Amino acid sequence: MLLPESQLYIDGVLRPAKGGKTYDNIGPWTGEVIGLAADASAEDVEEAIAAARRAFDDTDWSNQHRYRYELMKKYRDVLVANRDRLVQIARLEAGAAPGAAFRAHIDGALNGADGVLECFANVKWEEDRGVRKEMGFETKRLVTHEAVGVVGAITPWNVPLYVNIGKVIPALLAGCTVVLKPAPDTPAMAAIMGELAVEAGLPPGVLNIVTGSDPAMAGEMLTRDPRVDVISFTGSTGVGKKIMENGAATLKRVFLELGGKSAFIVLDDAPNFAQTVMGSMVIFHAGQGCAYPTRLLVPKERYEEAVKALEMAYAGYASKWGNFDEPTCIMGPLISKRQLERVKGYVEIGKAEGARLLAGGNVRTDKGTGFFIEPTCFVDVRNDMRIAQEEIFGPVLVVIPFDDDEDAVRIANDSIYGLGGAVFGSEERATKIAKRIRAGTISVNGGMSITGDLPFGGYKQSGMGREWGLEGIEEFLEVKAIGTRLL
Numbered sequence: 001m002l003l004p005e006s007q008l009y010i011d012g013v014l015r016p017a018k019g020g021k022t023y024d025n026i027g028p029w030t031g032e033v034i035g036l037a038a039d040a041s042a043e044d045v046e047e048a049i050a051a052a053r054r055a056f057d058d059t060d061w062s063n064q065h066r067y068r069y070e071l072m073k074k075y076r077d078v079l080v081a082n083r084d085r086l087v088q089i090a091r092l093e094a095g096a097a098p099g100a101a102f103r104a105h106i107d108g109a110l111n112g113a114d115g116v117l118e119c120f121a122n123v124k125w126e127e128d129r130g131v132r133k134e135m136g137f138e139t140k141r142l143v144t145h146e147a148v149g150v151v152g153a154i155t156p157w158n159v160p161l162y163v164n165i166g167k168v169i170p171a172l173l174a175g176c177t178v179v180l181k182p183a184p185d186t187p188a189m190a191a192i193m194g195e196l197a198v199e200a201g202l203p204p205g206v207l208n209i210v211t212g213s214d215p216a217m218a219g220e221m222l223t224r225d226p227r228v229d230v231i232s233f234t235g236s237t238g239v240g241k242k243i244m245e246n247g248a249a250t251l252k253r254v255f256l257e258l259g260g261k262s263a264f265i266v267l268d269d270a271p272n273f274a275q276t277v278m279g280s281m282v283i284f285h286a287g288q289g290c291a292y293p294t295r296l297l298v299p300k301e302r303y304e305e306a307v308k309a310l311e312m313a314y315a316g317y318a319s320k321w322g323n324f325d326e327p328t329c330i331m332g333p334l335i336s337k338r339q340l341e342r343v344k345g346y347v348e349i350g351k352a353e354g355a356r357l358l359a360g361g362n363v364r365t366d367k368g369t370g371f372f373i374e375p376t377c378f379v380d381v382r383n384d385m386r387i388a389q390e391e392i393f394g395p396v397l398v399v400i401p402f403d404d405d406e407d408a409v410r411i412a413n414d415s416i417y418g419l420g421g422a423v424f425g426s427e428e429r430a431t432k433i434a435k436r437i438r439a440g441t442i443s444v445n446g447g448m449s450i451t452g453d454l455p456f457g458g459y460k461q462s463g464m465g466r467e468w469g470l471e472g473i474e475e476f477l478e479v480k481a482i483g484t485r486l487l
């Protein structure tokens, strides 16, 4: 085994699942078992919810703002001190290639934690709203912000540390307590957060972690349980809808980060047009990123030039991916056989729809026994094709021509999703377009629009609410108005 057996973290204790049940953690590079993970039963999940509830109701955790901040800083330091172990897990378990593991998976997550911690000072716990005369007498008013309560944090497998941290640290900073339920494919990245929580000295019950092989059981328990106040979910739009339905009975506060099909718009006045187009290849972490712009929109009059640039870019990259040891490699395998089948299916759909396969499209068993599929690019795509409308979550780029700026905006917005996007061109023109795209995060000329101190989230069916940044902490706060009659 390459990874140590992972444990649950419930009420401050690291322990196996009830009855010692475990399941296999399958590595994406080889398709083989790389470790064993605790397989939580319903009883374990029940204990985790009860522990989180007790820690919220029976301790003064939610009132100790300074203490929580200092503790989260310490937790962050312990995570940083274990960077190499985190990188190792991202590589082995999530299939991150070295060039993606260090940058996006681990440093991105740890820098994100720093960004949220910086925002903490801006949380307004109490606001004096002054005195107002109403009904013939004067009232002094106060608005307070208080932790919502117990949070069920349900996360996906693609960038597990990043998404886990994006929920756990803001929720704990806000004064909530948390039950974290990671995807079945990435238990080790969640389990190590439990181990490091012990090292950082988190009080019992404020953070609980339940890993399990059943994708739905623990998440459904959290969603339906009246003791859980908030569900913070990142994952597919389909499961997001189910969570809203299941949470309706208890009118659960629901926060959703869902799928995307973001646009990468290159205007005719983009500096280094060909190079910018080449930079649109969907290769980083094999395209398994929710805000990844996977629809390339290029001006009709420069379409042939763009296609030629892409042809060169894909040919040049053909031998550079799928290398576990090469430090500059940014594309590894897909997470699982299931995901490989899904992406393969979309390649067939694209061909059947009449799009032209410019590059890739093949499953590559010669790369190893894991889940490898080539960087893939479809050109001559229409935006109403399924490969342009549906989230593939693999290394597949689709290329669509546009007539003018108006048309580019129309195509970008012609999607059920609205998570991210990128625009390249002269700054004023590109910014104008960025403002018209119905999505939560847009990069102009390659700027970083996703960092820990900025809000992140989607429009339309990409979700609701924001995480990260000040908005990400406020997502876990209730608002109370107190009016005191002046006597």
Ligand code: NAD
Binding pocket: 154, 155, 156, 157, 158, 159, 163, 181, 182, 183, 184, 214, 215, 216, 218, 219, 220, 223, 234, 235, 236, 237, 239, 240, 242, 243, 257, 258, 259, 260, 289, 290, 291, 391, 393, 419, 458, 462, 463
């Ligand atoms: P998924 O929706 O299948 O699973 C996400 C999580 O939900 C997992 O922990 C899973 O076990 C759990 N789950 C499954 N059924 C459930 C149910 N009935 N009730 C409660 N929980 C349940 O998604 P995935 O395959 O793990 O991840 C890929 C998807 O996640 C993609 O669609 C991607 O766009 C999305 N994603 C979005 C963001 C974002 O921030 N918007 C980030 C990463 C991934």
